[in-house]
Amino acid sequence: KAGVTQTPRYLIKTRGQQVTLSCSPISGHRSVSWYQQTPGQGLQFLFEYFSETQRNKGNFPGRFSGRQFSNSRSEMNVSTLELGDSALYLCASSWGAGGPEEQYFGPGTRLTVT
Amino acid sequence: KNEVEQSPQNLTAQEGEFITINCSYSVGISALHWLQQHPGGGIVSLFMLSSGKKKHGRLIATINIQEKHSSLHITASHPRDSAVYICAVPPSSGSARQLTFGSGTQLTVLP
Numbered sequence: 405k406a407g408v409t410q411t412p413r414y415l416i417k418t419r420g421q422q423v424t425l426s427c428s429p430i431s432g433h434r435s436v437s438w439y440q441q442t443p444g445q446g447l448q449f450l451f452e453y454f455s456e457t458q459r460n461k462g463n464f465p466g467r468f469s470g471r472q473f474s475n476s477r478s479e480m481n482v483s484t485l486e487l488g489d490s491a492l493y494l495c496a497s498s499w500g501a502g503g504p505e506e507q508y509f510g511p512g513t514r515l516t517v518t
Numbered sequence: 519k520n521e522v523e524q525s526p527q528n529l530t531a532q533e534g535e536f537i538t539i540n541c542s543y544s545v546g547i548s549a550l551h552w553l554q555q556h557p558g559g560g561i562v563s564l565f566m567l568s569s570g571k572k573k574h575g576r577l578i579a580t581i582n583i584q585e586k587h588s589s590l591h592i593t594a595s596h597p598r599d600s601a602v603y604i605c606a607v608p609p610s611s612g613s614a615r616q617l618t619f620g621s622g623t624q625l626t627v628l629p
Contacts, residue, residue, distance in 0.1 A: 437615045441559075447604065447619035460613040492559050496615075504549035504568070504614040509561040 406431065408497050408510035416516045422483040425513045429476050429497030435459075436478040437507065438470060441492040450493075453478050454500045482515075490517045520545045520607050524620035531627050537592040539623045541605035548614060550588050551606040552579050555622070561604075564590070595627045 409428045417423050429436050438450040449462040453472035470480040476497075482489055492514050496507035521544040531537055541550070549568040555561045565572050565579040567588070572579050576595075581588040592599055602622045608614040 435615060437617075439617075446621050447606075447617075449616050449618070452613055452615045460616045462616065494559070494561060496561075498615065502614075504566060504608055506563050506566050507551070507615065507617075508563065509553075512559040512561075514559065 408495060408508050410493075410495055410510035410513050412513060413511065414514050414516075416518060417485050418518055419485055419487060421485050422481060423485060423515060424479055424481045425493055425495075425515075427478045427480075427495035427497075427510055429478070429495075430508055433497035433499055433508070434476050435498045435500030436472060436476065437496045437498075438478070438480050439494045439496070440464075441494060441512075442488075442490070447494075450480065485517045487517050490515060520547065520609060520618045522605060522607055522618050522620040524605055524623055526623060527621065528624045529626070531595050531625070533596060533627055533629050535595050535627075537595050537599070537625065537627075539590045539603050539605075539625070541588045541590070541620055543586050543588075543605075543607050543618075545610045546583070546586070547607045547610065549608065550581055551617065552588075552590050553604040553606060555602040555604060557601075564603075592625075597627045597629050600626050 435454045437452040451461040452459045472478045492512045494512045496509045523542045552564040576593045578591040604622045605620045606617040
């Protein structure tokens with residue numbers, strides 16, 4: 405079955421702009437989590453969506469937001485971009501059961517803010 | 519918040535060598551993940567384990583819940599094993615998807 409897909413794969417934006425990234429989970433998966441990876445901070449949890457509801461959010465400013473659609477596809481949005489937002493943004497999908505479960509990662513979107 | 523420490527940060531080995539990467543965490547957990555990240559960024563889940571040992575091909579993961587420690591072993595290492603290996607743990611309460619990650623171990627296997 406098809407894996408997790410993310411679009412676009414690469415993006416260059418200017419400070420102050422906003423950006424929307426998309427993630428399509430594996431068919432049947434209802435949980436989508438987003439992560440940011442930077443050389444300085446490593447991998448950090450952004451937020452998790454399950455059944456169109458944000459279930460958890462990491463320690464990021466309100467400029468970072470997301471949503472999930474009824475088909476479980478998810479988008480994340482970053483407004484008023486800053487240079488420090490340059491990162492690899494990864495999403496991961498899973499069934500969404502209550503306990504720990506394997507997550508399946510997408511290839512990521514590499515965002516560069518100039 | 520769980521603190522996750524990985525060691526070593528960098529590891530260079532000759533093809534065929536036995537590799538060990540370590541991960542320690544500060545708070546009791548329900549499960550621990552080992553992930554592999556290749557250049558270009560894609561991440562693959564290698565193991566999720568909550569006790570004992572798991573084996574997949576040349577990869578072995580062990581966890582000691584009492585010691586709050588896990589190890590990833592690679593037997594008969596090969597240049598294609600060159601990647602960053604990352605351990606990740608969920609919080610002691612809350613969503614199991616809200617992972618805290620180690621800083622990663624960059625493994626280079628030379629032919």
